[in-house]
Amino acid sequence: MKKTIIEVNQLKKDFYVGEITVHALRGVNLEIKEGEFVAIMGTSGSGKSTMLNILGCLDKPTSGTYLLDGISMGELSKNELAALRNIKLGFVFQSYNLLSRTSALENVELPLFYNSKIKSKERRERAQAALEAVGLSDRMHHMPNQLSGGQQQRVAIARSLVNDPVVILADEATGNLDTRTSYEIMALLQDLNQKGKTIVFVTHEADIAKFTGRQVVFRDGHIIREELVINRNNAKELLKSLPIEDLV
Amino acid sequence: MLGIIIGVASVIVMLAIGQGSKKSIQDQMAGMGTNLIFAMPGSEQKGGVRMGNSDAQSMKLSDIDAIERDCPAISDVSPEVRSSGQAVVGNQNWPTTIYGVNNKYFNIRKYTLGTGRTFTNNEIETYAKVCLVGKTVVKNLFDKTDPIGQTVRFGNIPLLIIGILGEKGENGMGQDQDDLIMAPYTTVQKRILAITHIQSIAASAASESQNAAAIDQISKSLRNSHKLKDGAEDDFQVRSQSEMVQTFSSISDIMTALLGAISGISLLVGGIGIMNIMYVSVTERTREIGLRLSVGGRGSDILLQFLIESILLSVFGGVIGISLGIIATKVMATLMNWPVVITTFSVVMAFLVCSAIGIFFGWYPARKAASLNPIDALRYE
Numbered sequence: 001m002k003k004t005i006i007e008v009n010q011l012k013k014d015f016y017v018g019e020i021t022v023h024a025l026r027g028v029n030l031e032i033k034e035g036e037f038v039a040i041m042g043t044s045g046s047g048k049s050t051m052l053n054i055l056g057c058l059d060k061p062t063s064g065t066y067l068l069d070g071i072s073m074g075e076l077s078k079n080e081l082a083a084l085r086n087i088k089l090g091f092v093f094q095s096y097n098l099l100s101r102t103s104a105l106e107n108v109e110l111p112l113f114y115n116s117k118i119k120s121k122e123r124r125e126r127a128q129a130a131l132e133a134v135g136l137s138d139r140m141h142h143m144p145n146q147l148s149g150g151q152q153q154r155v156a157i158a159r160s161l162v163n164d165p166v167v168i169l170a171d172e173a174t175g176n177l178d179t180r181t182s183y184e185i186m187a188l189l190q191d192l193n194q195k196g197k198t199i200v201f202v203t204h205e206a207d208i209a210k211f212t213g214r215q216v217v218f219r220d221g222h223i224i225r226e227e228l229v230i231n232r233n234n235a236k237e238l239l240k241s242l243p244i245e246d247l248v
Numbered sequence: 249m250l251g252i253i254i255g256v257a258s259v260i261v262m263l264a265i266g267q268g269s270k271k272s273i274q275d276q277m278a279g280m281g282t283n284l285i286f287a288m289p290g291s292e293q294k295g296g297v298r299m300g301n302s303d304a305q306s307m308k309l310s311d312i313d314a315i316e317r318d319c320p321a322i323s324d325v326s327p328e329v330r331s332s333g334q335a336v337v338g339n340q341n342w343p344t345t346i347y348g349v350n351n352k353y354f355n356i357r358k359y360t361l362g363t364g365r366t367f368t369n370n371e372i373e374t375y376a377k378v379c380l381v382g383k384t385v386v387k388n389l390f391d392k393t394d395p396i397g398q399t400v401r402f403g404n405i406p407l408l409i410i411g412i413l414g415e416k417g418e419n420g421m422g423q424d425q426d427d428l429i430m431a432p433y434t435t436v437q438k439r440i441l442a443i444t445h446i447q448s449i450a451a452s453a454a455s456e457s458q459n460a461a462a463i464d465q466i467s468k469s470l471r472n473s474h475k476l477k478d479g480a481e482d483d484f485q486v487r488s489q490s491e492m493v494q495t496f497s498s499i500s501d502i503m504t505a506l507l508g509a510i511s512g513i514s515l516l517v518g519g520i521g522i523m524n525i526m527y528v529s530v531t532e533r534t535r536e537i538g539l540r541l542s543v544g545g546r547g548s549d550i551l552l553q554f555l556i557e558s559i560l561l562s563v564f565g566g567v568i569g570i571s572l573g574i575i576a577t578k579v580m581a582t583l584m585n586w587p588v589v590i591t592t593f594s595v596v597m598a599f600l601v602c603s604a605i606g607i608f609f610g611w612y613p614a615r616k617a618a619s620l621n622p623i624d625a626l627r628y629e
Contacts, residue, residue, distance in 0.1 A: 099539070
């Protein structure tokens with residue numbers, strides 16, 4: 001029996017926009033176990049981003065409980081949440097969110113910078129290891145604007161890996177990339193998943209979701225479907241079959 | 249950083265110009281001698297007929313002795329007799345004024361001796377035909393020869409030049425203070441004007457603070473010497489330079505107010521510039537703050553980072569601004585020949601105010617951003 005990383009019970013989230021109350025989540029139950037690769041799907045406004053923000057401890061639910069690696073986040077303060085994000089979570093964003101005037105290596109070091117237990121030498125070593133894991137060992141001292149979109153997203157993935165989180169949360173991580181680069185990123189994530197990383201991946205693209213292990217589909221604040229992916233695609237193999245038209 | 253540099257530099261330049269003008273006005277006033285007191289004959293009555301001021305002959309040399317004896321607040325006193333006329337040397341001539349004075353007069357009027365010597369007591373007692381000349385007179389009467397030892401004729405009296413006065417320049421009202429000849433008062437009285445009275449008395453108070461006392465003592469002494477009864481009108485007027493200085497100091501006060509306004513406005517303008525630049529640059533980094541929050545930075549970590557950044561920025565910018573401001577001031581002083589004064593106060597004030605503004609407006613938007621929900625900060629456009 002694998003360890004439960006994420007356990008969500010009757011989660012509700014309301015937004016107040018002026019007089020109107022928007023029910024973004026209307027009682028969601030979800031359980032994610034260690035080593036899973038879960039795709040959260042849904043159209044815009046379905047509540048999937050709200051769900052990810054709460055899973056990422058970036059936002060608090062209106063009601064319901066959320067256990068992350070056995071810790072209930074409901075009663076934590078802002079600073080305790082920050083510490084929790086620092087140790088337990090890794091984020092990958094659609095728009096990469098790298099610091100522009102900072103090298104790839106320093107970008108990856110950033111999360112460790114806020115962990116006072118880690119000395120600068122260890123910080124550098126771990127950042128180098130994370131960049132190697134995403135295949136960018138030769139780009140460590142490049143600035144983000146010297147890197148392609150796919151490379152920037154790899155740096156972002158390295159950053160999410162560097163603190164050895166219990167779960168990596170990716171928000172439309174392939175949304176800004178072309179098909180080929182998307183597949184490369186998915187191949188990387190599949191690889192990491194195989195090595196035991198738990199990944200939650202928000203997307204609205206069905207073909208991207210095909211690479212994951214389980215799909216959770218949201219609509220109007222409810223989970224309407226939850227199913228294991230049958231005939232899971234292997235990104236590496238698909239890459240080989242892609243025509244190499246964009247290479248001159 | 250640019251905002252801070254420009255802000256600090258412009259404030260320093262503005263203050264340097266303002267203070268320079270103020271100082272040059274003050275210097276001119278000090279050059280006149282702030283302790284100077286003049287006593288002149290006033291209107292007098294002769295059998296009910298009131299006479300004009302200028303032809304009164306009420307002041308005598310004995311008044312000087314009395315003042316020296318009676319007035320502890322007076323340090324130096326000198327009689328003054330004047331005559332205008334043509335000074336002639338060889339085939340050159342020049343209209344000027346001859347002043348008959350004693351040796352203390354130089355100190356009273358803040359004249360310095362350029363070259364040569366001043367009068368001896370013996371020369372004063374014997375109506376010696378000697379004189380000192382001012383720079384303007386020298387320029388107009390002598391080509392390149394050394395005037396000392398030569399003779400200048402004033403009226404028809406030949407006077408031996410024994411010294412040249414140091415240059416004094418124009419006074420606050422544009423009069424050339426170097427266009428004069430100084431001779432012993434006895435010489436001017438007896439040989440040139442043929443009078444026994446004196447035209448005015450020049451004195452200096454022992455210190456500026458004793459000005460009022462000195463005026464009072466001179467008045468009492470003169471009333472006593474002139475045997476005026478209680479209730480009778482003064483037959484003289486006592487004027488002090490500090491009274492004139494008061495008039496000037498109202499100008500100086502206006503300058504001070506102007507200066508205050510200039511520095512206030514330049515600080516405000518510099519401050520607003522700094523404020524905007526810091527505010528915009530920090531607000532632009534809201535997404536960065538969001539990212540730092542989401543990877544586990546606490547609000548306090550981020551605030552500290554931005555505080556340190558804005559302090560460094562302000563201090564570095566301030567130092568560069570100070571150097572730039574001083575250089576610009578010096579350049580302006582050389583190119584445009586403006587009087588400029590850079591005071592420590594203006595540098596410190598410009599630096600402190602600009603840094604304080606820079607630090608505050610680096611810190612304040614960062615605080616706002618750090619207190620946001622991480623997702624809101626991340627999505628900030």
